[in-house]
Amino acid sequence: MDKSLDEIISSKPKAHRRGSARRGSVRSQVLGKTPAGPIHRARAAAAPVAEPKATQSSEKIIVSNLPGDVNEAQLKDLFSTTVGPLKDVTLHFDASGRSKGTATVVFQKRGDGSKAYDQYNNRLIDGS
Numbered sequence: 196m197d198k199s200l201d202e203i204i205s206s207k208p209k210a211h212r213r214g215s216a217r218r219g220s221v222r223s224q225v226l227g228k229t230p231a232g233p234i235h236r237a238r239a240a241a242a243p244v245a246e247p248k249a250t251q252s253s254e255k256i257i258v259s260n261l262p263g264d265v266n267e268a269q270l271k272d273l274f275s276t277t278v279g280p281l282k283d284v285t286l287h288f289d290a291s292g293r294s295k296g297t298a299t300v301v302f303q304k305r306g307d308g309s310k311a312y313d314q315y316n317n318r319l320i321d322g323s
Contacts, residue, residue, distance in 0.1 A: 253308030254282075254301060258315075261286075261296045274300055278314065279307040 198206075258270065267286045275281050282301040289295055302308050 252306040278311045
């Protein structure tokens with residue numbers, strides 16, 4: 196150990212790291228390319244195939260562009276009377292307690308979410 200710490204550090208080759216293999220594999224997954232390894236092939240083979248959008252039935256919807264004065268009770272009343280029984284309604288709030296104008300509505304029956312979507316998508320609820 197006759198070298199100083201600075202000399203040891205400067206004598207080591209510098210690795211230029213622009214991206215790691217891990218980052219590259221994530222990038223390829225995001226772009227739709229799956230790695231060719233056996234684990235990835237097994238996962239891809241085991242992945243369920245999604246139904247076409249037209250035949251999917253849903254039990255949960257996200258309602259957006261709600262006025263700030265709408266509350267959960269009003270949403271429950273609207274969707275339970277016009278669509279079907281509900282499991283849960285959650286109105287979303289920001290850090291200061293104001294409504295974000297979005298809510299999650301979960302129906303008891305699986306197809307009711309699709310029914311509500313068909314009935315209320317791109318429509319004004321109160322007519323104004």
